[in-house]
Amino acid sequence: MAARCRRVIGSAALCAALVAGLGGCAGFSPVSGADAQGGASAGVEKQAAELSLVHEGALTVACPLDCLPYFQDANGVQTGFGCELMDAVAQRLDVEVAWSKADSADAALARAQVAGQTVRGAQVRADAAMTVADAVSGQVGSVVADDASGMVRVPFVDVSQCLVAKKSSAVESVDDLGGCKVGVLAGSPGAAWAASSLADVQLVEYNNVGELFSALQARNVDAVVADEQAANYHLRVSYGDEHVVQHIEGADAGYALAFDADNEALAQAVAQALCAMREDSSYQQLCDAWFSEADNSRGKVEARTPEQGAPGHDKGGGV
Template sequence: MQRRNTFLFGLGIAATAALALTGCAGGGGTSDGSTDEPPAGEDFSLVQAGTLTVCSDIPYPPFEFEDSSSPSGYSGFDIDLVAAIAESLGLDVSIQVVGFDGLQSGTTLVAGTCDMAASAMTITPEREANLDFADPYYDSLQSLLVSTDSGIASIDDLAGKKVGVQQGTTGEAYATENVPEGTEILSFPSDGELWPALQGGVIDAILQDQPVNVEHERADSTFVIVEEYNTDEQYGFAFAKGERTALLEAVNAALADLRADGTYQQIYDEYFSAN
């Protein structure tokens, strides 16, 4: 937060001007003994001074979801971890909801909508061509979610069925490469459309990140994960390519500190200890 110098008045216009000049030349003191300090994060070229503006595709529980009790209006593993990072950097945090496809392609970040992306985004060579990633913060799997009476026991049973995926995700890529011939792949903008489509019978299965399907399985016992796929995926916070080096390095340092002091593990256990 910027502080303004306090000047003494009542000594005449000339005296006031002299005090103002003295204050500028001195480079620090104010009449109340405080010092002028740059706003937190001044070296990061933030979208909003003093605030870490984070773009995310929401909802995607347990990583991101609406939460009116949270200061930012959102919670989840990604959101809570970003909030802890922002706090360690002396910054506030603001969450901007955007589409995932624009995030993973890099167009949203290049447009300057936000300082970074936190959206359960897998680090891939294709994305690294357009984005810079911080150090990985989560290891993930893919999985197949179906209704308990679907008769689907594995990905091989999807022939003649409709499987839903999220557009632009590694789940979509995995489905495209691995479903049997005759499977219809339907892409949706986000999990906010995928999950109702499965519940409503529009699709027969969802193939996407395992933690998200676990949340659906817990929420409705008539759905079950029948397979998990080890794809060696790791999530990373993303930045506009070549534009936010100082911020990326600061996030990496903060993330390392949060791992070292146990904060990362506390946040992780809140969302995944029962998985």
């Protein structure tokens, strides 16, 4: 991928890196109707009427919805970078977003395939699934074939992993982890990296990011491995004594939308919408809102509920 968020060095720098990863939105065919001068929005709207959707007028997205800053479902209110990004994409396609809450990433993927997922004897289908994978190839806003799964993916954010510990602890790098308990998110790229790269440690798995950082705060683990954007979000809104001690190279991960290969036209339209968001800076606005650098120099800052969203970000407004 053209730009890796290997080091989160402030919201402006981070978003510049993410937007650079969009490049010229190359790597896929222009949406039908887009002219040579860049009439991408008109092309998206023209094709939207011809898209094959599980439910007419709605882009149905399957996702676990349990990991801020990307996704959260609190009292029926969906929030997070991924949720707001899909709201903006759907607006450009002139459709609504319908969320299909899945129990796991595998369940979400199954729902995005033609056969769907069988739940209590009923077929549950979605147009796309939010997924995370090691080193997602392709630029944000491109369409990438995944031969292993028979699906196509549209990367929408690229991250790397980091090590987080308490400021008051002796852990200053991965070299200090001998004999330590290290928390990881079950099934995540960070967990895979830790299992293959850390020796003489006890790995403790947690089901979501909130549990992961709560365990560190309660000293149930000595350190955690997490993606940088999630770490910066949680450190900024909820924690004061914890901080990022090391950025981990070679443990890249990315979030992508996965579509059944038979529905590549929809993937193309979504990818073009992401490119349009880069052009009008709304992609960067979401980055600014959700992926600001953790700043623990002032200690604990005002916490925000999932319904409120990130500090300084008015969820009532759209992009």
